[in-house]
Amino acid sequence: MQRPLPARLLTAAAALLLLVLTACSGAAEPPPKDTRAPTAPTGVTATAGSATTVHVMWSAATDDRAVTGYAVYQEGRRVRELPATTLMTDVVGLAPATRHAFTVRARDAAGNTSPPSATVAATTLPANAEDRTPPTAPRSLRATADGSRAATLAWTPSRDDTRVTAYDVYQADTRVHTAPGAATTARVTGLRPGTAYAFTVRARDAAENSSPDSPRVELTTAPAPGAPPNTAPENLTATAGKGEITLTWTPPDTGGPVTHHELHLNGRFATTIVWGTTPPPGRATYTFPVQDPPGTRYTITLRARLPDGTWGDFSAPRVVVVGARSDSGRP
Known part of the structure; x- marks a missing residue:
């Protein structure tokens, strides 16, 4: 006949079980609170662009995690909020022929704000509402x-x-x-x-x-160290016709036929161009319809599918305006 364990052993066993369950529960420590602010933006410049605008630029700030945005201040008053990817802005609606001072601050996801940058100033130009003649092109x-x-x-x-x-x-x-x-x-x-x-x-x-x-x-731009050769389509041209745009380009040299190209319009995927048989040698041509009104602008880029199934580098972009002179691709 099995004898029951003494009460003191039961108590010790229960305590040990509780300790084991607590240790195995895997309750993670909460991450430490982010209290470190980003560094102040550097290289801030301010340039008067007209009688009512000043263009402010700066170099990126750094943070122990990540900078998530910037705020631009005019005479201590916040006038612009911008994402971390934007390092310039126009401050508009200013008084003509007036000196204006600006600073920039960075912020992170926890709401920590950097010290203000160095203060920079610019004087807006005198107003000249009668001037309607644009400069010549550079x-x-x-x-x-x-x-x-x-x-x-x-x-x-x-x-x-x-x-x-x-x-x-x-x-x-x-x-x-x-x-x-x-x-x-x-x-x-x-x-x-x-x-x-x-x-x-x-x-x-x-x-x-x-x-x-x-x-x-x-x-x-130069490739990153150890990166493979550039695989962008070359010599892209874009011609706007009535209700359509025609593209021509030279596919990249990949060591084999390039049967697929991706077409991107205004930075977004539009379609995949596929040759069902062997693609044509030399220059490739593709025409697609557009239904937007005259004056609509498109920024067009292409990239090719490589023999390993991945997508290559994007071509240099082309801007074409429906109903206007096309971007021929020649400098």
Whole structure:
């Protein structure tokens, strides 16, 4: 006959079981609270672009986790909130011929805010509502890749009946930089390694009249160390016809036939171009319909499917306007 365990042994066993269950429960410690603020943004500049606007730019701040956004302050009053990917903005609605001071702060996901940046100032230009003549387009645009993440652009100055107050740099159809009116060079940062880019420059005067685009210039940034060769389609052209757009390009050399290309419009996937048989040699052509009204702008890029089934690098973008002169792909 089995005897029952003494009460003291039962008590000890229960305590041991409780200890084991507690240890095995796997209750994780909560992550430490993020109390460290980002660093203050550096390299802040302010440039008057007109009688009522100032263009503010800065270099990215750092954080022990991640910067999630920036706030721009005018005379201590917050005037702009921007995502972490944006390192420039226009402050608008300012008084003409007036000095304005700006600072920038970074923030993280926990709401920690950096100290303010150094204060920079700019004086808006005198108002000239009668000026309706835009500057001439900048000429002789040149571009040089500065490693894998930056590029330097240079151009011949524009002319204006009053004076040029700013130059706006566009990557495809998006403004990515603004330089003062006396400048003839600009350095564009934040680029991706081994990527094809197309840039244009427009001049602007104090009345916000913008010139036509300069001739386009293209470059490919240096690849990251150990990265494979660039696999972007080359020499893409885009021609707008009545209700359609026609593309031509040279597929990348992948060591085999390229049977699939992805078409992206305005940064979004649109369709996959597939040849059911052996693709044509040399230049490829594809025409697709568009139903948008005249004046609609498209930014077009292509990438090819590689023999291993992955998608290659994007082509340099092309901007085409429905019902207007097409982006032929020639600088």
